[in-house]
Amino acid sequence: MTAERLRFALIGTGRIGRVHAANIAANARTELAIVADPALGSADEVAARFGGKPARDPLSAIAPESVDAVxxxxxxxxxxxxxxxxxxxxxxVLSEKPIDLDMSRIDALRPRVRRASSPVAIGFNQRFDPAIAEVQRRVTAGEVGALEQLSITSRDPSPPPASYIGVSGGxxxxxxxxxxxLARFFAGEIEEVTAVGSTLFDAGAREHDDFDSVVVTLKARSGSIVTITNSRHSAYGYDQRIEAFGAGGLLNVENAPASHVTSSNATCAAAKAPYVGQFLDRYADAYANELDAFVEWVHHGASSSPTFEDGRAAQVLAEAAHLSSRAGRTVRIDEID
Ligand SMILES: NC(=O)c1ccc[n+]([C@@H]2O[C@H](COP(=O)([O-])OP(=O)(O)OC[C@H]3O[C@@H](n4cnc5c(N)ncnc54)[C@H](O)[C@@H]3O)[C@@H](O)[C@H]2O)c1
Structure with missing residues (x-):
């Protein structure tokens, strides 16, 4: 790749597209060349703010003579x-996750990606969160010994609209x-998945036969056990924690406080504000670092970007969890992949 500053086409200018637009505009190694969205008003607005030419047709934006990356x-x-x-x-290309909701469509694309001469990265931004990346590096360096148990907690502040749940794939x-x-990032390949789900509070989840609360246990080939706890709501803000445990000790990624001010009064002592409100704030650094890693890949042919195969492997685990929760049993990955 030759261009000093990589010229990007951004396709899609909604919630996450605007984060990417801001990061591409702010990065000294990248610039926005084309901003494509069938909602031209949105493309216009983003192009006026962050640069590039607005376009309505996403496919026409993928033109090697005008852009170096998408x-x-x-x-x-x-x-x-x-x-x-x-x-x-x-x-x-750096594509947002998930690749698709249908495994057969992902698999149909797989041989083409294998033969591709250009990078295909998938946007698992959380790998690039500074605290998560540091804990993963330290675990890999052996600081807690062999990883025995990994606990991942992820609770959103509030459920998405029912209309979104209907098209989300569950x-x-x-x-x-x-x-x-993240389970694969820390613990390597997974062999077994056991998932339990419940619909406790969200009418949208109930309407679409989905869960709002799940716990998933994964067993890695290494023997490490990973537990994932998800909820679609959290009264105290966006709850994002990781705990990595081994014979040598424990490493934790804690929640990010929205403020370092504490308050004491007749009903509480040293009370803190709730955690940062949502993913765009909590993972702001991660999205910027994700872009940097992708630029490294484009320029130098090697980087820490999650690949298409990483995107597919996470999807296989999602399929296994879905089956496990519905069938009420442990699912071995080799049963479905
Ligand atoms: N990595 C993350 O943390 C993260 C967070 C949010 C969303 N996402 C993913 O990003 C994607 C977009 O999510 P969002 O929340 O920004 O959605 P959104 O609905 O806010 O925005 C989508 C945008 O794409 C445009 N669009 C619609 N059809 C299009 C087409 N055919 N070609 C180009 N643009 C089109 C829409 O007009 C809209 O502006 C989803 O795949 C989602 O799963 C990832």
Whole structure:
């Protein structure tokens, strides 16, 4: 790749697209060349704010003569077609997760990705959170000895709208997918999945036969045991914690406080504000670092970016969890993959 500053096409300018737009504009090694969204008003607004030419047709934005790389931040059902177009044009692509909700469509794309001459990265941004990345590095360096147990807690502040749940593919494919990727990031390949779900409070989840509360236990090939706890609500803010345990001790990623001010009065002592409100704030650094890693891959052919195979492997775990929770039994990965 030759350009000094990589010229990016951004496809999709919704919630996460705007985060990518801001990061591409702020990064000294990248610039926005094209901002594509069928909602032209949104593309116009983002282009005016962060640079690039607005466009309505996403496929026309994937043009190697005008762009060096593409970020896909459009709705999940569009990812496969856009990734395919990037591969066909030899343009490096960072696609938002998940690759798709349908495993057979992911598998149909797999041989093409294997033969691709250009990078295909998947946006598992949490790997790039400074605290998570540090704990993973220290675990890999052996600080707690062999990893015996990993606990991942992820609770959203409040459930998404029912209409979103209806198209999300369910909690495992939509929300737990990030934790499945982290499980592999820390513990390596997973052999067994046991998932339990319940619908305790969310009418949207009930309407769409989904869960709002799940616990998943994974057994890695190494023998490490991973526990994932998810809830679609949390009264005290966005709850994102990791605990890595081994014979040598414990490493923790704690929640980020929204403020360092504490308050004491007649009813509490040294009370803190709730944790940061949502993923865009909690993982702001992670999204910027994710872009940096992708740029490294484009420039130097090697990086820490999650690959298409990582995206697929997390999806396999989501399918296994779905089956396990519905069938009420442990699912071995080799049963379904
Ligand atoms: N990594 C993360 O933390 C994270 C967070 C949120 C969303 N996501 C993923 O990002 C994707 C987008 O989610 P969002 O919350 O930003 O959605 P959104 O609905 O806020 O935005 C989607 C945008 O894409 C546009 N769009 C619709 N059809 C399109 C098409 N065919 N081509 C191009 N653009 C199109 C829409 O007009 C809209 O502006 C989803 O796949 C989602 O799973 C990832």
């Amino acid at each position: 970020v896909i931040a459009s709705p999940t059902p569009t990812h496969i077609e856009l990734i395919t177009a990037c591969i066909d044009q030899g343009v490096p 909690i495992f494919r939509d929300m737990t997918i990030h934790d499945f990727d």
